[in-house]
Amino acid sequence: MTKQEIVDVIKKNIADNLDDIDVKDIDPTKSMKDYGANSLDIIEVVSCSMRDLDIRIPRSELADIGNIDQLADKFLENIGKK
Amino acid sequence: MNRVGIEKINLYGTSMCLDLGDLAVARGKDPQKVAHDYLITTRSLNPVWEDAVTMGANAALGMLTEQDKKDIGMLIVGTEGSVDFGKPISTNIHSLIGLGPHVRNYETKFACYSGCAALDTAVNWVASGLNKGKKALVIATDFSRKHFNLLEEFVMGGVGAAYLVSETPKILEFETAKKGTWTTDIYDTFRPTAVDEVGNNEVSLFSYMDAVTGSYNEYLAQNTDTVDFNTYFSYFVYHTPFPGITYQAHRTLCRDHAPKKKPELQDDFDRRVTPALRFAKRVGSCYGASNFVGLASVLMSKPDIKEGTRIGFFSYGSGALGEFYSGKVLPGAHEIVKAQKIDEALDARRRCTVAEYEATENLRETYIENPNFVPDTSLLGGWYQKHYAGSGLVVLKEVKDFYRTYVRA
Known part of the structure; x- marks a missing residue:
């Protein structure tokens, strides 16, 4: 799986969970908070993305990640690990 | 193994509250968004003459008969807001509610799991049969610290909760x-x-x-x-x-x-x-008492x-x-919880202004780790005289050379 595919999964889950946001308008260099996400929205996006990507890592390790691109990097490191 | 479960339950949601809508306005936030995101309407607020000891004791005293006190063989108190690093507040509560000299007691600590850690020990003791017919009193009691102008300020609160755990449960069997x-x-x-x-x-x-x-x-x-x-x-x-x-x-x-x-x-x-969520919406953060508060809420909300x-x-x-x-x-179970009149007690709390809340928390902070003080009972429009005097509620009377004196008001 490529990083771009991971970014696309995250973007899809952001669009699914936040109101009035289109996938094509999401900039990966930004934080989800820039799009109005609160802490619980972010947890949901992270959880759904991990499920879609079949990744299991402690969510607590993801809490301080700054932007969507960095979240994708963290997911990429853990693809295939169980 | 013995059957084991809850025979009695009570909550003590303090004697005052702060409306989260008032706090939102004072902090420049949208009251409706605060209510929607956190699902809290009011948070409990202690006057300076109450703390984790008084809340725990008041929760227990509100449900125990004299016979119950004789039947209790163990008291465990879960808290992350103890008033001493060595002496457990179970000892203060033990004497305040009048338990016998052979009642084992101690305090458990694990942040908000503390109440369930206390419960787990009591449940295992009763289930094992080593209780020899005796009952366990389990208390969870916690109160927030000061968080002015922080996001966390909207998720603060406090409550004391008590379970009587026995092999003859009447509310819930584990x-x-x-x-x-x-x-x-x-x-x-x-x-x-x-x-x-x-x-x-x-x-x-x-x-x-x-x-x-x-x-x-x-x-x-x-x-x-x-x-x-x-x-x-x-x-x-x-x-x-x-x-x-x-x-x-x-x-x-x-x-x-x-x-x-x-x-x-x-x-x-x-x-x-x-x-x-019935009662948590009114007391705010429930800390170690959370599951106790939730159970009381379900049973109160569902008469059938x-x-x-x-x-x-x-x-x-x-x-x-x-x-x-x-x-x-x-x-x-519903009737037993209803008889505790928890809603009515929460209704009777004094609604404080944001200024009163801030003054109370600022004063409380000056008492922490202070070896000598007498809680000022003249504040808050005579609330002590109106609500406490002669009520039998447990209050902190004074701290002298770090020795804390609690009395029934």
């Missing part, structure tokens, strides 16, 4: 063989000094979801039943650092075990989770609740540990 625990070593929220309550809320929210997933999966592994998430549990009592988090907790378990579209999820949440109704509980303590366990409702 399914002792069904329990799942999950733990990890992290710093999410913690209290490194007598003043600070610090940490990273994002990490705590994320860890909470790891814990609900991990403990529920272990609950399934320890359970010989085939569990259909949609039908096995009639209600869920999720830990409530703030009631709004329970939606995410339920969504997390649903995603793994019974996927639902948003409208279905909302319906399921309204039906099986919202009844557990049937014998055998299964309730799933999730307890979470920062640090961190999550536990999922279950119990079944016993006949007459």
Whole structure:
């Protein structure tokens, strides 16, 4: 799986969970908070993305990640690990 | 093994409150958004003559008869707001409620899991038969520290809660063989000094979801039943650092075990989770008393609740540990909880202004680690005289050379 595919999964889950946001308008260099996400929205996006990507890592390790691109990097490191 | 469960329950939601709408306005936030996100309407607020000891004692005194006191053989108090690092507050509470000299007592600590740690020990003691017919009094009592102008300020609160645990339960019987625990070593929220309550809320929210997933999966592994998430549990009592988090907790378990579209999820949440939020919405953060508050809420909210109704509980303590366990409702449970008049007591709290709340918290802070002080009972428009004097409620009278004196008002 490529990083771009991971970014696309995250973007899809952001669009699914936040109101009035289109996938094509999401900039990966930004934080989800820039799009109005609160802490619980972010947890949901992270959880759904991990499920879609079949990744299991402690969510607590993801809490301080700054932007969507960095979240994708963290997911990429853990693809295939169980 | 003995049967074991809860014979009595009571909550003490302090004597004052702060309206979260008033706080939102004072802090320049949208009151409706605050109410929607956190699902809190008011938070409990202690006057300076109350603390974790008084709340715990007042919760217990509100439900115990003289016979109950004779029947108690163990007292365990869970708290993250103790007033001493060595002497457990169970000793203060033991004497204040008048228990006998042979009642073993101690304090448990594990952030918001402290109440369930206390409960677990009591349940095991009664189930084992080593109780020799005696009952256990389990108390969870906690109160927030000062968080002016921080995001966390909207998820503060306090409450004391008490369970009488026995082999003749009348409210809920625990399914002792069904329990799942999950733990990890992290710093999410913690209290490194007598003043600070610090940490990273994002990490705590994320860890909470790891814990609900991990403990529920272990609950399934320890359970010989085939569990259909949609039908096995009639209600869920999720830990409530703030009631709004329970939606995410339920969504997390649903995603793994019974996927639902948003409208279905909302319906399921309204039906099986919202009844557990009745009192948490009024006291705010429940800390270690959270599951106690949730159980009382379900039983109060459902007058027609049937014998055998299964309730799933999730307890979470920062640090961190999550536990999922279950119990079944016993006949007459609603009436027993209703008789405690918890709603009426919360209705009778004094609604403080934001200025009064700030003055109270600022004064309380000057008392912490102060070897000598007498709580000022002249404040708040004579609230002590109106509500406490002659009531029998336990209050802190004075601290002299660090010795704390509690009395019945």
